[in-house]
Amino acid sequence: MSEKIYVGVDIGGTAIKVGICNQSGELLHTYEGPTETSKGTDAIINNIAAYSRHIVDESPFAWEQVEGVGIGIAGFLDIPNGIVAFSGNLSLRNVPLKSILEEKLGKTVKINNDANVAALGEAWAGAGKGVGHCVMYTLGTGVGGGIIIDGKIVEGYASKAGELGHIQIVPDLEAIQCGCGKMGCLETVSSATGIIRMANDAVARGDRTTLSLVDNIMAKDVVDAAKAGDEVAIRIVNRAAYYLGKSLSVVSVILNPQRFIIGGGVSKAGEYLFEQIREAFVKLTPDPSQEGVEIVPATLGNNAGIVGAAGLIIRG
Amino acid sequence: MSEKIYVGVDIGGTAIKVGICNQSGELLHTYEGPTETSKGTDAIINNIAAYSRHIVDESPFAWEQVEGVGIGIAGFLDIPNGIVAFSGNLSLRNVPLKSILEEKLGKTVKINNDANVAALGEAWAGAGKGVGHCVMYTLGTGVGGGIIIDGKIVEGYASKAGELGHIQIVPDLEAIQCGCGKMGCLETVSSATGIIRMANDAVARGDRTTLSLVDNIMAKDVVDAAKAGDEVAIRIVNRAAYYLGKSLSVVSVILNPQRFIIGGGVSKAGEYLFEQIREAFVKLTPDPSQEGVEIVPATLGNNAGIVGAAGLIIRG
Incomplete structure (x- = not known):
């Protein structure tokens, strides 16, 4: 023993x-x-x-x-x-x-x-096992992040590295203010909160969507409606996936990790979401920076x- | 010996x-x-x-x-x-x-x-001496980058980290294609080439600027005209500085370096340029991620x- x-x-x-x-x-x-x-x-x-x-x-x-x-x-x-x-x-x-x-x-x-x-x-011990350079996003109420280089956490000089939810990725014209006080953070569109907000906005605007029949819309409702073909919900999920993919692109040119790991409640949308993230990433990332890079779901859950x-x- | x-x-x-x-x-x-x-x-x-x-x-x-x-x-x-x-x-x-x-x-x-x-x-041995976490930008024909964490170069899994010139930072509506094939890279606006292109575009458009009198415009001509009060040149230099500052903001939330070091030919514009970079950085970066972060010129030159x-x- x-x-x-x-x-x-x-x-x-x-x-x-x-x-x-x-x-x-x-x-x-x-x-x-x-x-x-x-x-x-x-x-x-x-x-x-x-x-x-x-x-x-x-x-x-x-x-x-x-x-x-x-x-x-x-x-x-x-x-x-x-x-x-x-x-x-x-x-x-x-x-x-x-x-x-x-x-x-x-x-x-x-x-x-x-x-x-x-x-x-x-x-x-999870989706990045054996991979020295990983970046993880946790898509929950907010968007959390963690960066692993050579198997170790990147902490930053003042313990504030990995704030991936606050990458300013949404262009000014369509940006809203984030809880951090700045405009257009990834978290405003790719978190559960962001998805719910976009859905509530669409309903309030009078967009024709099955989501208008849902009381107290949750992120899962939006994903389910999108999978069922609701055009408004499709646009919302695609926007969340697009900006997430775009932020992966930015992180790739900066850090060239081998694997992105996406976890948190929103990631339960599964391959439907991951395909859209990968599509944006492939479209936006310079060829050398996307070579061999994988985008995979987290496996350890809570x-x-x-x-x-x-x-x-x-x-x- | x-x-x-x-x-x-x-x-x-x-x-x-x-x-x-x-x-x-x-x-x-x-x-x-x-x-x-x-x-x-x-x-x-x-x-x-x-x-x-x-x-x-x-x-x-x-x-x-x-x-x-x-x-x-x-x-x-x-x-x-x-x-x-x-x-x-x-x-x-x-x-x-x-x-x-x-x-x-x-x-x-x-x-x-x-x-x-x-x-x-x-x-x-230069502007980052004694600082463990530095990020350097070299503003020349292109925009080069290098990331130092705990005193060592971040190489990435396939030796492609630090491609800071290819952070996609210019919004789609005003983005042009970069040499890498993608749209809106930092290099398209904050390199000498980017500054020269914006100046030539302005002259070709018929903007009222002293640059229209210059044969074969160089980046230094644009900076000099801006310092002399030429509105068009001021806008161009400000745009180069703004997107550079915005990219620093993105790098800060991701890596939380202590010091950004800016070198290369364009950086010779001096405090005039640095003030504008810092202004954009301070405006765009969440408070915790900008605390204590310094933006300084390189000191070793070539x-x-x-x-x-x-x-x-x-x-x-």
């Missing part, structure tokens, strides 16, 4: 998910408990520590086998120093999470942001976060 | 420049000889080897002190294997330059593309290539 194991923690606003991975990134055990955000900073940190110990206790592994604990968290971080500068959904501010947990657990702790960690998870968090200990 | 030295070679279509650097990237000696491109592949390679030996012979250093020879070259390369897949201006095709020169010289040889090498030179080539031996 001398195998090394790696604990990964994915901290969300309502639940903390914990997992144990082996050296190959296989997820061997998972556990989930409440974050208890409303109880404040100390409670959250105590829960992270408690769940990390608990999952090892209930596994066949010994605490001594734990090489370290990696943590994925949404917010602004100082990654090298392991400090959460600000996390809105957890109400954390200037919390030296790494050092507090290292003291509580007696293990190496590394933190990184949730989108970076998901990218590392996919690169380590587990990418815990796997990638565990991976921080090996590759962080 | 046991100091280690590093030989850098910058291969151009007409001249091969060679330099000796010490471990800090100080350029101690330079030498230049003809490339003799017309004499073919063997002659070019023999010249590289001869000039590399010659510069050491005429220096106070001994050949034994040479740690390696780094080479910057324009073209498509297989960087890890040191192969020149294709270099148009040198008429080279599938030349295993690294292995041939390692045999001829008995030293480690590394190759990389000219724009990457210039970026490494600036990062090592020597960036030989310094960076020498740097490949330490940082390649």
